[in-house]
Amino acid sequence: MSGGKNYKPVGGVAAAELFAVRGLASPRQMAAGGGTAVEIADTGSSYTETFSVDEGRVSVEHVLVLRADLGRAEAWFDGDFLARCGAEGVAARIVLASGETIVAGWSQRFGFEQALRLRSLALRSGDKAVDEPHAELTLACRDTSRALGEDELPEEDSM
Numbered sequence: 301m302s303g304g305k306n307y308k309p310v311g312g313v314a315a316a317e318l319f320a321v322r323g324l325a326s327p328r329q330m331a332a333g334g335g336t337a338v339e340i341a342d343t344g345s346s347y348t349e350t351f352s353v354d355e356g357r358v359s360v361e362h363v364l365v366l367r368a369d370l371g372r373a374e375a376w377f378d379g380d381f382l383a384r385c386g387a388e389g390v391a392a393r394i395v396l397a398s399g400e401t402i403v404a405g406w407s408q409r410f411g412f413e414q415a416l417r418l419r420s421l422a423l424r425s426g427d428k429a430v431d432e433p434h435a436e437l438t439l440a441c442r443d444t445s446r447a448l449g450e451d452e453l454p455e456e457d458s459m
Contacts (some may be wrong), residue, residue, distance in 0.1 A: 313345035315395040316366055318439075320384050321412040327403045330393050336375050341367045341434060347394055347404065349446050359442050362404045364392055364416060366437045373435035376421055385439065389415025392439065402447045405439075414443040 319335035344367030351360050368376075375381060384390065391405035391412060405416035416439035425433050 312343065312397045313340065313347055313364075313366065313394055314397045315340065316345070316364065317393045318385075318390040318416075319393070320388065321391050321405065321415045322384075322388055324391065324412055327391065327393075327406050330391060330403070332393075335390075335393070336381060338366070338368045338375055339372050341369060341432075343367070344434070344436070347396065347402070347448075349448055351446075359444055360446055361440060361442045362416065362447060363419070363438065363440045364394065364404055366439075367434055368437075370423070370433050370435055373437070376435060376437050382418060382421065385416075385418035389417045389441065390439065391415055400448075404447050405441055407443045407445045407447075409445060410443050414441045416441045 315337070317330070317332065317335040317337040319330045324330065344365070346363075346365045348363045348365075349360055350363070351358060353359075389405060389412070391403060394402050394404060396402070405414070406412050407414060419438040419440045420436075421438075422436045423433070424436055425431070
């Protein structure tokens with residue numbers, strides 16, 4: 301997010317870095333700078349967890365929406381990146397505007413098997429003359445546990 305704000309954000313996503321899950325054994329291997337990071341716009345990015353029940357089974361859908369100016373979103377349009385997001389999936393280290401850091405696309409039960417996968421990548425011109433053109437990347441997965449509010453990540457030897 302860009303600097304120079306006169307307010308303290310409390311909602312939304314401040315930053316996110318996406319990591320290919322192939323070869324990862326633990327979220328601790330998701331070192332800062334080792335993934336795909338795009339400077340996101342000040343507004344429009346979000347992380348949502350939705351709990352639902354189907355035939356008595358509880359599941360959680362994780363949805364990460366990242367919004368960036370077109371000039372900053374080039375990494376999202378890379379063919380290899382899109383193929384990886386669709387086929388193998390990615391995990392995301394997400395920094396919320398509240399300061400909390402979470403990992404989506406990984407769970408204690410499934411590891412990286414239920415990684416975030418590409419739901420859509422949209423180019424948006426905006427609907428008003430003052431709107432900036434932007435890209436919106438939406439990734440989603442479903443598993444059985446939440447990422448928000450979880451305690452610290454497990455130690456390496458507990459995996």
